[in-house]
Amino acid sequence: MRPLDGVRVLDLTRLLPGPFGSLVLRDLGAQVDKIEDAGAGDYLRYMQPQKAGTSVAFAALNRGKRSAVVDLKNAEGRAAFERLVGHYDVLFEQFRPGVLDRLGLGHDTLRAKFPSLIICALPGYGQNGPLRARAGHDLNYLARAGILGLQGPTDGPPQVPGTQLADISGGLWSALAIVAALRRRDQTGQGAVLDISMTDGVVGFASIGMTAALAGSPPTRGDDVLTGGLAPYQTYFAKDGAPMTLASLEPKFWLAFAAATGLDPDPTALLPGEHQLALRERIAGVFATRTRSEWEAFAAEHDCCVEPVLKPEEVKGDAQLAARDVFFEQERAGETLTLFRTPVSDREEQPPPAPDKGADTRQVFLDAGFSSDEIDALLDSGALKDS
Helix, strand or coil: CCCCCCCEEEECCCCCHHHHHHHHHHHCCCEEEEEECCCCCCHHHHCCCEECCEEHHHHHHCCCCEEEEECCCCHHHHHHHHHHHCCCCEEEECCCCCHHHHCCCCHHHHHHHCCCCEEEECCCCCCCCCCCCCCCCHHHHHHHCCCHHHCCCCCCCCCCCCCCHHHHHHHHHHHHHHHHHHHHHHHHCCCEEEECCHHHHHHHHHHHHHHHHHCCCCCCCCCCCCCCCCCCEEEEECCCCCEEEEECCCHHHHHHHHHHHCCCCCHHHHCCCCHHHHHHHHHHHHHCCCCHHHHHHHHHHCCCCEEECCCHHHHHHCHHHHHCCCEEEEEECCEEEEEECCCCCCCCCCCCCCCCCCCCHHHHHHHCCCCHHHHHHHHHHCCEECC
16 A cells, blocks of 8 residues: 555646656655646647657656646536546646636635535746746746856856756655645645645755855856865866866765875865866876776775766666666557656556556546536547547
8 A cells, every 4th residue: 555545636737846846756656637728628638759659748747647638728628627526535636826716616616516625726926926927938937036147157147957856856755745635634634735836845845055155155157166166076087088076075985086086185175265276177188097997996996976977878777777667668559668757756667658648538528427428528528639
């Protein structure tokens, strides 16, 4: 038995933020039913690369979920959706504030009708404030949250991050808030409206730099202890051009690395300053004397925080991640997909593939108490669609 077995989540979200959060809930045992619009639906489905007839990103984020199509611009579709909501514990949405109100399905309306319903809203900027109605994406939220203001390089604009931190953190905060709201409902019988902002959610992820700035000591962008200002906490190229990481922040690790490589074990290496540039050049020279495989052998012998930078296509074969059973293979449409597990996944489970758009429309509404005749009528009117 999993912690959220029996919990039903109606998921209006799409792309990355909400689907990541509902994937976590699904891995904890919840039944997650995606509600897609009658047009494109979740347009992550069309993102490249494609395999087995779908986007591989969509396949990864929506495994084990069901899909139903409801036209919320259709009066019958809206009425059917409102009735459907009453069958669920959680409604998860990521529209800008006001969208559901204009459809007559606002938070207050739904909560008045279903007092035990938990509604989690995940817009970019939250339900209030001067930016509440503004469009945005992960890069904008990182910018407004001060995250990009910490990131180098020092001699150019901040580097675009390699992952969507605000989106992912928003999904995770939503999952955590939903679990907490379910616990509170167990105690009180009352639902809640959870206002989660992707911008708010990522602020604390920069705790070190952010707290320094708030205390009146703002770090120099790209040149602080943890953002590129220390040579012992930096990336370098090996002899064969492979990137490597050195993260010898503590004295014992720096002294071990210096002793093993013949560098001067000067303790000021761990203090910011103008001397860091020359030290970085010396360390770069050291890294250029060994290939990646030689550095991997070095790291196995010396405990000083040296690791290779793996390419995304290499991680499946990494011994550590393999030991942790992070990846699994799934058959879909005659092809094999390699997908990731979340840290809360049941390692013994083989989750069903991500659904085709509208593949479960009929079953979702049957489970909610609609009769076959009612569903047929809604399908005929265009209020619902199936695959």
